[in-house]
Amino acid sequence: MKKIFIFIYTLCSLVNVLAQDNISYQKPSAELQQLLDAPATPAIVFSPDKKWMAQLDRSDYPTIEELSRPEMRLGGLRFDPANFGPSRQRYLIGVSLKNLQDKKEYTVQGLPSPLLMSSPSFSPDSKKMAFLQNYADRIELWVVDLTTFKAEKQSEKKINSILTGGYLWFGDSKRLLLTIVPEKQINKPEKSRVPNGPVIEENLGRKAPSRTFQDLLKNPYDEQMFEYYTTTQLAVKTIGGTENIITSTAIFTSAVTSPDGNHILVRELHKPFSYLVPFNRFPQYVKVLQSDGTLVKQLADLPLQDNIPNGFNAVPTGPRNHSWRSDVAATIFWVEAQDGGDPKNKAEVRDIVYEQNAPFNQPANILIELPLRYAGITWGNSTVAWVYENWWTDRKIRTYQLNPTTKARDVIEDRSSEDAYNDPGNVLTELNTFGRSVMMVRNNTVWLSGLGSSPEGDRPFLDTYHLTTKKKTRLWRSEAPYFESVVTVLDAKKNTFVTSRESLTENPNFYIRTAGSKSVSQLTNFPHPYPLLKDVKKQVLQYKRADGVNLTADLYVPANYRKEDGPLPTFLWAYPEEFKSNANAGQVKGSPYTFPRIGWGSAIYWVAKGYAILDNASIPIVGEGDKEPNDTYIEQLVASAKAAIDYGASLGVVDPKRVAAGGHSYGAFMTGNLLAHSDLFKAGIARSGAYNRTLTPFGFQSEERTYWEAPKVYFDMSPFSFADKIKEPILLIHGEADNNPGTFPIQSERFYNALKGHGATARYVVLPYESHGYQAKESLLHMLWEMDQWLEKYVKNAK
Secondary structure: OHHHHHHHHHHHHHHHHOOOOOOOOOOOOHHHHHHOEEEEEEEOEEEOOOOOOEEEEEEEOOOOHHHOOOOOOEOOOOOOOOOOOOOOOOOOOEEEEOOOOOOOOEEEEEOOOOOOOEEEOOOOOOOOOEEEEEEEOEEEEEEEEEEOEEEEEEOOEOOOOOOOEEEEOOOOOOOEEEEOOOOOOOOOOOOOOOOOOOOOOOOOOOOOOOOOOOOOOOOOOHHHHHHHHOOOOEEEEEEEOEEEOOOOOOOEEEEOOOOOOOOEEEEEOOOOOOOOOOHHHEEEEEEEOOOOEEEEEEEEEEEOOOOOOOOOOOOOOOOEEEEOOOOOEEEEEEEEEOOOOOOOOOOOEEEEEEEEEEEOOOOOOOEEEOEEEEEEEOOOOOOEEEEEEEEEOOEEEEEEEOOOOOOOEEEEEEEEEEOOHHOOOOOOOOEEOOOOOEEEOOOOOEEEOOOOOOOOOOOOOOEEEOOOOOOOOEEEEEEOOOOOEEEEEEEOOOEEEEEEEOOOOOOOOEEEEEEEOOOOOEEEOOOOOOOHHHOOEEEOOOOOOOOOOOEEEEEEEOOOOOOOHHHHEEEEEEEOOOEEOOOOOOOOOOOOOOOOOOOOOOHHHHHHHHHEEEEEOOOOOOOOOOOOOHHHHHHHHHHHHHHHHHHHHHHHEEEEEEEEEEOOHHHHHHHHHHHHHHHOOOOOEOOOOOOHHHHHOOEEEOOOOOOOOEEEEEOHHOHHHHHHHHOEEEEEEEEOOOOOOOOHHHHHHHHHHHHHHHHOOOOEEOOOOOOOOOHHHHHHHHHHHHHHHHHHHHOOOOO
């Protein structure tokens, strides 16, 4: 009897080891590690006067030790409690300046060491550049003088950048508005081991639908800690001069100076806080202050926004989106819904935009009435502004050209947001005399730049547009074998502009061009960061789904691959998108000439291991007219994947018997469904996904309907519902601290339990401290190792 017991105990112990394979961080093969270790290309920023180019060196991935440092998660925020700034930051660790006129480069003296820069910003007059220097216990404001090229700390006061950017230039370029840790800060709240009572929430008959937000407040102690860390004061610092605290303490979520610098528009949170929604929906005051902090007027006391109707065009009632007009000295504008904020209500006018001039003691004026939902304004001058509106249900977007003085308006754009081929591009902006961004207008003409999507792929462009005649003139268009896009216009009179140019074999670099000329002047010379991929081949595939919808995918194959070598094991990586039109769903996306950038989560790594990669494979989910896309989600999903595999196989490149499906977030959700509802794949890799849609009952992704309105859709779309049908090996990876709405780690945990309960071949990997996007070098190397092991065992070398 004793021998039998020992045998059973040993067997159970062995099963437990197999079930929980807890190991230390692993490293993948040399090829994958080399690609991850490639140096990051520097960031480039141009000064407002277009005379300077700042080259900012980026830091490497943080270590797991850095990621594991204390972090507060309150009110939908994550921040560093030690320095009162955002947590999980990637810093800029080097800076150099280049004069675009004489092409001379300058190094900056006196920088803090080690440099841990964030939020760099040129002054409006382009003579200085401010930035935040991050330390373990504080954040400081520094300024670089572009005449001496010396950096100096500007203040002894600690910056608090949890809710704001930490600082903002006044338009005169002489002063900065700071958000600081209070000089006389209250004592940090102490948590009592013994609670005062239960936590109670109550709803008295109001409808209050809410999506699945994370990191919310949970109890009174959380409220106290949130208040402690987010309470700030405003201060004004004069460069080389005085520094004055201008307000008492408050929870400022924003503080923006008026264009003339005489006023400050602030938002202050106040109680009652909520345990159901993040901080940006808490009650708040909207106030106008003088530049010395004196209250001019309280514009609004916005209530708690915990009962906004369901729907993508749903908004709160009352005034919202208060902001300064950029083109005049001191005028505030805001928006008010006329349909109760509920997109289901019928209304000829959905939104009205109001404006009010300083000193804000006269009734507000109506600027424009909109039949759809307000979506923003680009200001120009006293005679021109572009006002945007949209409507989600039919994907309508519309742009009005408005004369802010006469209120005359014309429709200049009216199309589907899905129609990339007819996208006119974005109007280019510059800083005006107030130091504010406005439309770049010359002789009644503006400049437009965009991706230039077309049946031959994306071909970015630069156009001029005459505001009176509405005539467009094409100045320049990207040409093969490059993908080249406009960054900024240097000289509107000469039509000289900066582009970012790349190709399949050339890292993106910056060039100066002049419209009408073929010659270019190179500004940067960043080397190819991935020697292993220098000769990799790329092709944009165009093929059809069984129902006739046009599809695309980026096919990558190893540099030395020849068709005579036979078909390759293949890794399909995708992210489904919803559409209301088959024609728009079938538009060509991307370009055959883009550089193969490898982010931390890319699938392109495995082309270095001998795989064919079907990257960005289009998975359109279409519902035309009154039909909703997700009503036939599974059928369209499987048909799209089958079309990609079949077409790749017809080229002799894809081995249809050795294909893996993979995706992150909604792509992970896709992967689970593909394995549950098809036999197209040998294995799957799903990272940070949501697999049970009943846990996101008030909508998800592009689905507006609630679970109670469409229960069958929610059930049928959930891989969890069909865990018993998944027979192919599936690898689940999830960040332990995922804060993306809907993708709680419990999604992967419960899905794995369901798979295990039905005898599936599955592995569940939890990455400590990682959020929805992974950051730590150890985590990323281990993720690559896990994925590589899975692909090698169950796809490339599958029995």
